[in-house]
Amino acid sequence: MSNAATHTEPLRSNLAVPDQIDEKTGLPRENYIQDGGKGLKSWLLTMDHKRIAILYLITVVAAFFVGGIMALLIRLELFLPDEQFFNADQYNQLFTLHGAIMIFLFIIPSIPAILGNFVLPLQIGAKDVAFPKLNLASWYVYMLGAGITLISIFTSAADTGWTFYTPYSSSTSTSVIPMTMGVFVLGFSSIFTGLNFIVTVHKLRAPGLTWFKMPLMVWGLYATAIIQVLATPVLGITVLLLTLERAFGIGIFDPAMGGDPVLYQHFFWFYSHPAVYIMILPGMGIMSDLIATFSHRKIFGYKFVAFSSLAIALVSFLVWGHHMFTSGQSEIAVMIFSFLTFMVGIPSAIKVFNWTTTLYKGSISFAVPMLYALGFLFLFTIGGLTGIVIGALSLDIHLHDTYFIVAHFHYVMVGGTVMALIGGLYYWWPKIWGRMYSRTLGVFAFLLVFVGFNMTFFTQFILGARGMPRRYFTYVEQFQPLHAFSSSGAMVMGLGFLLVAINLWWAIKHGKPAGSNPWGALTLEWTECTSPPIPHNFKETPKIEYGAYEYDRVIPTMEKQG
Amino acid sequence: MDTTATFWLPVPASTVAQDIDALWSFVFWISTFFFLLILGMMIVFAIRYRRRAGDVERLDKGPSHNNPLEAAWIIIPTLIVLVIFVWGFRGYMKMTVVPANSMEVKVTGQKWFWSFAYPEGASSVNDLVVPVDTPVKLLMSSQDVIHSFYVPAFRVKRDVLPNRYQVAWFEANQVGEFDLFCTEYCGTSHSDMIGKVRVLSKADYASWLEESTIGAEGMDPVELGRKLYTAKACMTCHSVDGNPGNGPTFKGVFGHQVEFADGSSLMADENYIRESILSPRAKIVAGFQPIMPTYQGLLKDAEIDALVAYIKSLGAESE
Numbered sequence: 008m009s010n011a012a013t014h015t016e017p018l019r020s021n022l023a024v025p026d027q028i029d030e031k032t033g034l035p036r037e038n039y040i041q042d043g044g045k046g047l048k049s050w051l052l053t054m055d056h057k058r059i060a061i062l063y064l065i066t067v068v069a070a071f072f073v074g075g076i077m078a079l080l081i082r083l084e085l086f087l088p089d090e091q092f093f094n095a096d097q098y099n100q101l102f103t104l105h106g107a108i109m110i111f112l113f114i115i116p117s118i119p120a121i122l123g124n125f126v127l128p129l130q131i132g133a134k135d136v137a138f139p140k141l142n143l144a145s146w147y148v149y150m151l152g153a154g155i156t157l158i159s160i161f162t163s164a165a166d167t168g169w170t171f172y173t174p175y176s177s178s179t180s181t182s183v184i185p186m187t188m189g190v191f192v193l194g195f196s197s198i199f200t201g202l203n204f205i206v207t208v209h210k211l212r213a214p215g216l217t218w219f220k221m222p223l224m225v226w227g228l229y230a231t232a233i234i235q236v237l238a239t240p241v242l243g244i245t246v247l248l249l250t251l252e253r254a255f256g257i258g259i260f261d262p263a264m265g266g267d268p269v270l271y272q273h274f275f276w277f278y279s280h281p282a283v284y285i286m287i288l289p290g291m292g293i294m295s296d297l298i299a300t301f302s303h304r305k306i307f308g309y310k311f312v313a314f315s316s317l318a319i320a321l322v323s324f325l326v327w328g329h330h331m332f333t334s335g336q337s338e339i340a341v342m343i344f345s346f347l348t349f350m351v352g353i354p355s356a357i358k359v360f361n362w363t364t365t366l367y368k369g370s371i372s373f374a375v376p377m378l379y380a381l382g383f384l385f386l387f388t389i390g391g392l393t394g395i396v397i398g399a400l401s402l403d404i405h406l407h408d409t410y411f412i413v414a415h416f417h418y419v420m421v422g423g424t425v426m427a428l429i430g431g432l433y434y435w436w437p438k439i440w441g442r443m444y445s446r447t448l449g450v451f452a453f454l455l456v457f458v459g460f461n462m463t464f465f466t467q468f469i470l471g472a473r474g475m476p477r478r479y480f481t482y483v484e485q486f487q488p489l490h491a492f493s494s495s496g497a498m499v500m501g502l503g504f505l506l507v508a509i510n511l512w513w514a515i516k517h518g519k520p521a522g523s524n525p526w527g528a529l530t531l532e533w534t535e536c537t538s539p540p541i542p543h544n545f546k547e548t549p550k551i552e553y554g555a556y557e558y559d560r561v562i563p564t565m566e567k568q569g
Numbered sequence: 570m571d572t573t574a575t576f577w578l579p580v581p582a583s584t585v586a587q588d589i590d591a592l593w594s595f596v597f598w599i600s601t602f603f604f605l606l607i608l609g610m611m612i613v614f615a616i617r618y619r620r621r622a623g624d625v626e627r628l629d630k631g632p633s634h635n636n637p638l639e640a641a642w643i644i645i646p647t648l649i650v651l652v653i654f655v656w657g658f659r660g661y662m663k664m665t666v667v668p669a670n671s672m673e674v675k676v677t678g679q680k681w682f683w684s685f686a687y688p689e690g691a692s693s694v695n696d697l698v699v700p701v702d703t704p705v706k707l708l709m710s711s712q713d714v715i716h717s718f719y720v721p722a723f724r725v726k727r728d729v730l731p732n733r734y735q736v737a738w739f740e741a742n743q744v745g746e747f748d749l750f751c752t753e754y755c756g757t758s759h760s761d762m763i764g765k766v767r768v769l770s771k772a773d774y775a776s777w778l779e780e781s782t783i784g785a786e787g788m789d790p791v792e793l794g795r796k797l798y799t800a801k802a803c804m805t806c807h808s809v810d811g812n813p814g815n816g817p818t819f820k821g822v823f824g825h826q827v828e829f830a831d832g833s834s835l836m837a838d839e840n841y842i843r844e845s846i847l848s849p850r851a852k853i854v855a856g857f858q859p860i861m862p863t864y865q866g867l868l869k870d871a872e873i874d875a876l877v878a879y880i881k882s883l884g885a886e887s888e
């Protein structure tokens with residue numbers, strides 16, 4: 008490619024020309040929503056990755072709101088120190104369900120299964136994922152797992168915390184088995200998605216799309232998929248052992264029979280620490296796409312950002328012991344775990360610096376998705392830096408199992424992943440549905456979410472540092488003002504999320520037609536696909552003439568429909 | 570020496586707290602610096618390079634990479650976290666290596682209270698009493714699930730396990746009362762599994778020991794029973810006002826027919842109350858879980874008598 012400043016010259020045949028636009032709807036006549044078949048059956052039996060993404064969208068967002076309502080009930084209860092609306096057992100069930108639903112039903116599948124499913128094939132110029140049937144199967148397995156988990160909720164919801172620590176989990180009278188079996192089944196759904204993505208990225212990239220021309224979203228999903236495939240089986244085995252322990256008293260975690268309850272914690276975190284990165288890596292992928300697109304800049308240090316994802320994926324397997332610094336591991340073990348924990352922080356820091364530098368000399372637009380990207384940068388930086396605080400051994404002894412930890416992981420999981428998810432939804436929504444949402448409402452809802460989030464969780468850093476333990480139904484008087492402030496923030500944040508949902512929902516039917524490339528992005532889903540895309544994505548396999556973010560070589564055409 | 574609570578941290582009341590708080594400040598200010606750096610860059614770039622009309626028509630002229638810069642922001646943070654790592658590890662070692670001349674207290678965690686046994690034979694529940702300026706070694710174990718012993722003011726925390734002894738130690742350097750929390754979720758009354766650490770001057774500690782080993786001889790048994798009801802944590806599960814909690818209320822039990830889970834029943838007399846306290850699993854009251862811990866070894870005979878007398882008095886009141 009010698010000639011520099013060209014506008015994107017997409018294969019024109021791949022985009023809807025004016026006479027292919029339906030005058031009534033303003034959308035392309037041919038698209039996956041109308042042409043994939045009509046009726047519920049056509050959706051439930053679809054093999055189209057885009058429709059499967061929609062199935063996931065509906066169920067995963069439902070899980071988010073169920074888990075979110077539980078969070079609000081928890082915060083309501085904690086407004087005052089003593090018993091208010093629930094009794095202790097109900098409260099314990101609430102925080103268990105909140106955690107389990109948010110982790111296993113919402114955040115782990117969220118970005119890969121919704122946005123990954125939708126955009127991964129589009130971004131690499133493929134017609135679908137490598138195994139479309141496996142893809143649909145993963146959704147059914149997800150539904151089955153969710154169904155089994157529901158049995159627990161409706162019998163006598165588990166009260167173990169989402170971590171299911173033994174021997175409490177093997178002795179409580181609540182129904183733990185449906186919960187662990189649900190988690191076991193959900194694991195397969197996650198493995199199916201991961202497997203599919205790995206093969207898709209290796210085998211289905213359009214000719215000419217070399218690894219370093221791929222969008223960083225694809226790198227993020229790829230690194231995530233590796234962890235999903237390698238770590239999830241360990242979770243499966245762990246919850247299976249726990250189930251056997253409860254059902255048949257095999258005794259592997261039971262001290263009375265010579266077993267070791269701490270062994271359970273090692274098994275559990277061997278999965279669940281890498282799982283933290285299953286949750287955040289795809290969000291980091293979205294971040295890179297958003298930052299580049301909305302500053303019209305080549306991502307600064309592309310290779311560093313890409314390889315840091317892989318570095319995180321590998322090192323994340325070696326730090327699980329940092330969840331157990333108070334459990335009495337040997338000095339050598341805690342030393343190694345602490346050291347590696349600091350090392351796994353470095354790649355994340357690399358990303359943050361590179362994203363920030365990408366803004367330099369850019370042409371920065373404050374579209375709604377970009378607000379979430381900047382919000383992510385703000386919140387994730389706090390989440391990461393507080394990770395350094397608790398990586399330090401002597402400080403973690405004081406802060407472990409307090410609200411400081413609660414705040415830290417909410418800054419990473421909500422401030423990171425959920426911000427990225429919402430940013431990603433806002434970003435690709437016009438591609439998914441062909442229509443645009445209200446910017447005004449979008450900005451307003453963002454402010455509510457951002458302010459509400461910081462009110463809720465920054466306060467919890469203070470609570471934790473002052474010694475407020477987590478998973479407490481009642482608490483000592485001195486923490487009341489901070490708890491009340493945190494609870495108020497949660498209500499503001501809850502309202503924000505609700506408005507986000509309303510805005511997006513409204514856009515599906517009533518939004519203005521968005522055009523094929525409203526943001527002037529350079530990745531294939533924008534330059535080579537209509538909004539919404541046709542059932543097989545591309546009329547012809549796209550020719551790859553430039554990398555995902557080569558704004559230094561190509562000026563994108565802001566393509567509005569019609 | 571700083572001995573008051575700061576905005577972030579509780580009173581530093583143990584010898585290790587100073588070092589931990591210093592590390593906290595170090596990490597806090599480093600973090601604040603980097604956070605403001607990122608935020609500052611973000612804000613400056615966002616304003617300076619906001620999109621203006623005609624912008625999108627030009628090519629990106631900014632740098633796409635810069636290896637020395639990448640090296641800088643890999644190496645500098647790595648060096649900083651190495652310092653934090655070493656500092657944190659050394660602090661941790663100080664917190665784990667128990668001084669040889671420590672006084673040893675045996676700590677037992679069970680649903681949902683703490684009990685402490687002192688070298689001189691005294692014992693207490695939920696109320697750890699220690700002398701100031703004396704290293705105290707805690708030899709801890711659990712009767713049931715995992716608990717965790719946490720005193721924020723001492724910056725001490727250690728999980729308490731059912732299958733092995735866990736050791737922690739502290740040396741309080743301030744006289745006063747400090748919160749004691751269970752920080753490993755352990756079921757229904759996890760958040761009630763709290764108590765106090767009372768740090769006394771050495772003289773006060775000696776007289777406390779004397780009092781508690783002699784026992785409250787000569788005290789009215791019902792009065793003593795009422796005290797033990799709180800001190801030995803019966804109140805976390807039993808009310809005296811007629812409302813059932815985790816266990817049946819004490820009000821009106823004595824002299825009444827009690828129904829058991831196996832269908833049998835019995836008139837509650839002194840022996841039944843005594844048996845309930847020492848081997849609670851022998852008879853399970855219908856409608857309740859067998860969660861009551863045994864108080865074998867935790868109560869002296871005189872104390873059991875006092876509790877019986879107290880429960881008896883509650884039975885009579887309801888007549």
Ligand SMILES: [Cu+2]
Binds near residue numbers: 283329330
């Ligand atoms: Cu972890």
Ligand SMILES: [Cu+2]
Binds near residue numbers: 751756
């Ligand atoms: Cu507890």
